[in-house]
Amino acid sequence: MLQNATLTPSRRTLEFGIYRDGDNNLDAIQNAVLGQALRTSQTDSRIEFTVEDTTRQHSHSLHTNDYTIADGQIGDAHVGKGVDMSDETNLAHFVARTLDNAEAGGAKQTWIDLVDHGGGDGGGLQTHDGSCMTMPDIAKAISDGVAMHAKDHPEDTGRNVDGVVANQCLMDTMGFADALSHSGVKWLAASPETMLAPGAPSNVAHAIASNESDPKAMAKAVVSDVMRTKYDAGDFGGFGSAAAFDVLDLDPAKIQSAESAIKHFNDDAASQAKDPDVKHALRADVASVDGMARFPEATSDMPWHADRPAIAVYDSIAADTRLDTSLRDEAGKASGAVRDLVLAHRESGSFDAFGGASYADAAGPTLHFPVKQSQIDPWAPQLKETDNNFYRTADQGALVRALA
Numbered sequence: 001m002l003q004n005a006t007l008t009p010s011r012r013t014l015e016f017g018i019y020r021d022g023d024n025n026l027d028a029i030q031n032a033v034l035g036q037a038l039r040t041s042q043t044d045s046r047i048e049f050t051v052e053d054t055t056r057q058h059s060h061s062l063h064t065n066d067y068t069i070a071d072g073q074i075g076d077a078h079v080g081k082g083v084d085m086s087d088e089t090n091l092a093h094f095v096a097r098t099l100d101n102a103e104a105g106g107a108k109q110t111w112i113d114l115v116d117h118g119g120g121d122g123g124g125l126q127t128h129d130g131s132c133m134t135m136p137d138i139a140k141a142i143s144d145g146v147a148m149h150a151k152d153h154p155e156d157t158g159r160n161v162d163g164v165v166a167n168q169c170l171m172d173t174m175g176f177a178d179a180l181s182h183s184g185v186k187w188l189a190a191s192p193e194t195m196l197a198p199g200a201p202s203n204v205a206h207a208i209a210s211n212e213s214d215p216k217a218m219a220k221a222v223v224s225d226v227m228r229t230k231y232d233a234g235d236f237g238g239f240g241s242a243a244a245f246d247v248l249d250l251d252p253a254k255i256q257s258a259e260s261a262i263k264h265f266n267d268d269a270a271s272q273a274k275d276p277d278v279k280h281a282l283r284a285d286v287a288s289v290d291g292m293a294r295f296p297e298a299t300s301d302m303p304w305h306a307d308r309p310a311i312a313v314y315d316s317i318a319a320d321t322r323l324d325t326s327l328r329d330e331a332g333k334a335s336g337a338v339r340d341l342v343l344a345h346r347e348s349g350s351f352d353a354f355g356g357a358s359y360a361d362a363a364g365p366t367l368h369f370p371v372k373q374s375q376i377d378p379w380a381p382q383l384k385e386t387d388n389n390f391y392r393t394a395d396q397g398a399l400v401r402a403l404a
Helices: 032-043 088-105 135-152 174-181 204-210 215-228 252-272 276-287 310-318 325-339 389-393 396-403
Strands: 014-021 047-055 063-070 073-081 109-115 124-126 163-167 187-190 230-232 238-240 244-249 307-309 342-347 366-368
Touching: 014 032, 014 088, 014 204, 032 047, 032 063, 032 204, 047 088, 047 204, 063 088, 088 109, 088 135, 109 204, 124 135, 135 174, 174 187, 174 252, 174 366, 174 389, 187 215, 204 215, 215 244, 215 342, 252 310, 252 325, 252 389, 252 396, 276 310, 276 396, 307 310, 310 325, 310 366, 366 396, 389 396
Parallel strands: 014 047, 014 109, 109 163, 163 187
Antiparallel strands: 047 063, 063 073, 187 244, 230 238, 244 342, 307 366
């Protein structure tokens, strides 16, 4: 049972919103992120957590808990009927409430942690029918929440969501990075691969608060926290939460540079791929980089086999002497522009939990690179990886149509 405690107002460094959608099979295990938040707050008074938790824990019926965590105590607790966490309006209201609390506590930064199943460019925050809230809708909800806060608190119109932690699978993508950047988010912390629940630990909030004026140090500390965390699986030993993890810089100029470089490459590659020899070479280069879903239980129809680390793909093409120099140079420029987004990353050379699969090439965000028709949106309309602004603006579809 949640109990309210009266907390003394204080100046915070970080307001960290935990938006946990527990209406599915991850409910019990992802509940751990709340205990992590409570323990983090006990040792770091600079952080306040704003929590919305929809769950069946401690009850047979779905219900939603709203509360704050600060200084090791629960505050302002409310329990109500379970809400639809995959509804854009609900997420927007949570964002606004988190920003309200950030202003009240004088927080220097505000981050949102999205906790649920994720589907890469197909979206996240799984809905009741098994599909996902689209990336554009997640980004719009954040923008709408910022606007709600600004409307109700005109004295605080400069406050925004500074960063997003995607405690969901496969959300380290160019599409998600682009969508969040257009909503004013500065940083994305996410994995390109599926994650093992409970996933990214809530103590990353401490890494953020400890480095609020140094983004590179912050990013390095966040990635270190995620990749060194081990969860206890009893007789099976410990397991890590992620095979790879990144923090991306979503600076609009950097996103635009990546979009432009990728578009130039895509347009030229699609044109040159009319030559069968060029098409064969490009398909071989793309296929040489394994897509995500590298775990042993992955089925062939999973869409994420075509979600390949973008830097690795472009580097493979740039090194292919079968292609002309201009195309190879454009691939190199695309690689460099994407690499410039990566503030910090770490990959596993042999991830035991996934049968020893290597993620040595999984640095940076993924892009949808199908090399056969069956890999293009195989779960549509439930999940559509091609339905996002970056895919369209960067002409990724032109390359896909040329090669698949």
